[in-house]
Amino acid sequence: MLEKALTGSKRYYGWIAALLAVIGVGFACYLWQLSFGLGITGMSRDVSWGFYIAQFTFLVGVAASAVMVVLPYYLHNYKAFGRITILGEFLAVASVTMCILFIFVDLGQPMRVFNVLLHPTPNSVLFWDMIVLNVYLLLNIVIAWKVLEAERNNVAPPGWLKPFIYISIPWAVSIHTVTAYLYCGLPGRGFWLTAILAPRFLSSAFAAGPALLILLCMIVRKFTRFDPGKEQIQSIAKIVAYAICVNVFFFLCEVFVVFYSRIPEHMDHLTYLFVGLHGHGVLVPWMWASMILMVVSIILLVNPVTRKNETVLIVACIAVFVGTWIDKGLGMISGGFVPNPLHHVNEYVPTVPEVLIALGIWAIGFLVLTVLYKIGVTIKEEIAGLT
């Protein structure tokens, strides 16, 4: 089936070339980082995780969200989603690939990465994160590939695949739960030290991921002869609508606990993010933008009139995606490090090479996604007799 990725229109090759160019720039910057050290980034002794780890955290969510199309189809027999499960699973494959790369580029000594296997340490959450992410990647590759193959040959998927599909459902929840546990079990970091962190991660994931999936479905419909379907898109839109509501609700729960209890170590981080602390507040406009985008998207998505209008739906999905990205891809990580445990306020801003490396990884993700979608969509077109 891989050969389907090798033949395409000029536009397809142009897009691939554009992605490769971005990857090339990112890779060159990575070589610089490799030789100089992580000092080329904006990270510091106080903010020791930055843009890379934040992108990783956000993308784990996008990866986990594949479960939102897999679960209704396989557990509730919601037939409509049968058309698009592989789109969700391929999105998960691309996202986990990016996650693993973001962890990799964040390592100070990447050539020692296999020490994690050589000296397995079950008390470290990072050890478990490595396991859940890699298994989830494997599950999605195998499941999507076999299902697509069966569809192409017009036969039922092999029986042995069923248990793996069922396992992949709780596994999706596990990847984001374990990722939240990386942060929420740390004693001196009041911003993350909250039991609602994993639920918050999951709710924003189940909003951001499916929102991206809707946008991807629209792109697929515009540029190919395969239509993911109006009903499918509307069903995902409802998932996004309620997930973003729950996400904002969870956030408000956090705000209540923090500001009603008035415990400084918990309060200072949210204060820093939303109004600034001791004259530092580089993220303030971003955080308010994120809130506004999420609230606007709730209004557009919950209201059936606006949700059913596909143009408005695109706007709403972009708002959800950008809003949750700012929340997790910008605020969530550096917000936890500022102020530091000694209550010094040292802010973090990513540097240009750091952002270029991150963009390079996003481009790798989109390259994987493009190739997989190309294969999937071409086969779907063939089955429908469109080619």
Place this chain on the structure above:
Amino acid sequence: MESGRRSFLKIAGLSALGLGVRPVIEVLASGEAAKPTVMKGENILTAKRWALVVDTRKIESEEDLEPMIEICDKIHNVPKFENKRHEIKWIWMEEFKHAFPTQEHEFLDERVEHLPFLTLCNHCEKPACVRVCPTKATFKRQDGIVLMDFHRCIGCRFCMAACPYGSRSFNFRDPRPFIKEINSKFPTRMKGVVEKCNFCAERLAVGKIPACVEVSNGALIFGDLDDSESEIRETLRTNYTIRRKPALGAGPSIFYIV
């Protein structure tokens, strides 16, 4: 062709099996005699739990603390960076409000408010950094000292996120060009690994107390918490001491007389 592939698979399978079994055989085959023994130095200082008391009554200004920091930086090859982001700190000074952020209030007496406090790794009883390290590159020794294996560290910086005292530093770039005078008796570090105070483990091994204690003119008292006859226990018995962020339950081994 078919038989060639089959025999190849057989050999590959057997080889994999052999490699997998090797560690098991090594464990079973090695008797007591074959086990490597760790030789201890003649003068080695041992303890159940090393700890430090900082007697701030004996400290008046930054000048009193500077020699302690200087000697540590010098013998441990701690680099000096202009760029604050790349800073490496083993032992340093903080104001009370930063060393004890949860205990600060607006009516602090003037002496304490302006007094520099010595801060360093707390060598916690339950160290969060050790709990989170994915490679055991940071570990707690039997004498309570939390150490780093610079050669195993992958530079994930999970320990830095976990430490509630901000005691860990990361080599954001090659530190060697920024070391004033290299002490060849202690390793320099490479870029991409985490480091911190090691309670002078290399000095204890040859019968010397930590360098900062040695130059402190009695402001620092070092000893074994497990030894009820020790000077440090006597000091703790007769003085009121505080520790940083006690509510977190990490159990710091650095005590402060304020």
